[in-house]
Amino acid sequence: MAINLDDPKKFRPLAGQAHQVAMNMLRPISRKYDRAEHEYPKELDMLAAMIDGLSESGAGEGAGAAGVRRDESDQDTGVKNGANLASVMSIQEMCWGDVGLLLSMPRQGLGNSAIASVADDEQLKRFEGVWAGMAITEPGTGSDSANIKTTATLDGDEYVLNGEKIYVTSGDRCDAVVVWATLDRSLGRAAIKSFVVPKGTPGMRVDRLEHKLGIKASDTATIIFEDCRVPKENLLGSPEVDVKQGFAGAMATFDNTRPLVAAMAVGCAKAALDLTRELLEQAGVVVDYDRPAVTQSAAAAKFLQMEADWEAAHLLMLQAAWMADNRKPNSLEASMAKAKAGRVGSDITLSCVELAGSVGYSETELLEKWARDSKILDIFEGTQQIQQLIVARRVLGLSSTALK
């Protein structure tokens, strides 16, 4: 079977629109909100309203992070390019504009992906239009998310949540947070469930906002839960603790969100490559695609190597999203895409700073900002090392207990 390595034609208009938005609406305010950390980018309200309009008209399929549901009732067995591919392609373009601003888009939070992934139909309807952050990380628990200590105790018709969540992206600005908590610590990872907690629920409070290296347009919050009560219907998915299934339910969210984070890295790296190409051309460096890299200048050879790395990340991203669209298990591919794109994103953006020299390091261009912004994409939703661990486990057929 021939492999078509082009972007799917069906979504090129969507990607083109996203590119225009990134160029005309995100780039112009990129530096402003890099300097004004914690200030809400009010310009995004208009943009979010436009995306809502597109989604309602059906033209905005996958315009943001929320378009990642796997519809099990869809009996169409034909190969398809669906919402996951549309999402990665549009997110890539938006992050060509600005990663921090994309992460700040109302109603497009990572919590929305979690809802899209695991909510039942009733919950999906009830939480429609809600902007949801995602709260997994705790002071003692980062990569080891099975170790979560936040508790959820059933009391009558409500769950009572207690614990502390840190580094919640959009945690201050969002309407609700999807909180991972354990129903019973003695039952291990199978007892971890996610709960939608609307902002303003008594017992929930934002404690502080973080100052960060990059993505300064995006707010990152610590949230405390003290006897915080939510209706029991806010538990996403099944309340049963299935020890055999273990962590699979909660982890399924990552199969959908990791390709999206890969797309962010691919988009940010493309921004750096495009600008560096222009700067190299201005400096008289010619990148010749018909000659071996080793026969060209060091700068041109480096550029060719970065483009090859970028293409590999881009293809892995498309593959992981395409598999999700076609309801194929994609945990391995989602982690491969995230590992490759996360690393390539950081390497390329920093190497572009290096190639552009003082112009790369100064604030006259956005290269230094992209080098700072891209680093987080190799950290959140599972670090580089954790993605490699997951890939190794899958390839070698080893359990998480056998390979730590």
Ligand SMILES: Cc1cc2nc3c(=O)[nH]c(=O)nc-3n(C[C@H](O)[C@H](O)[C@H](O)COP(=O)(O)OP(=O)(O)OC[C@H]3O[C@@H](n4cnc5c(N)ncnc54)[C@H](O)[C@@H]3O)c2cc1C
């Ligand atoms: C800006 C920002 C936004 C974030 N947004 C969110 C969010 O919205 N929601 C959320 O829940 N969390 C969020 N996070 C948290 C993020 O997901 C965690 O920081 C990440 O999972 C890593 O956890 P940690 O920081 O505790 O590092 P640790 O887990 O302590 O890891 C430290 C280092 O050790 C390595 N390491 C850990 N375990 C292993 C292992 N078994 N083998 C090899 N190496 C290992 C890691 O790769 C890393 O290099 C955010 C973080 C930041 C900085």
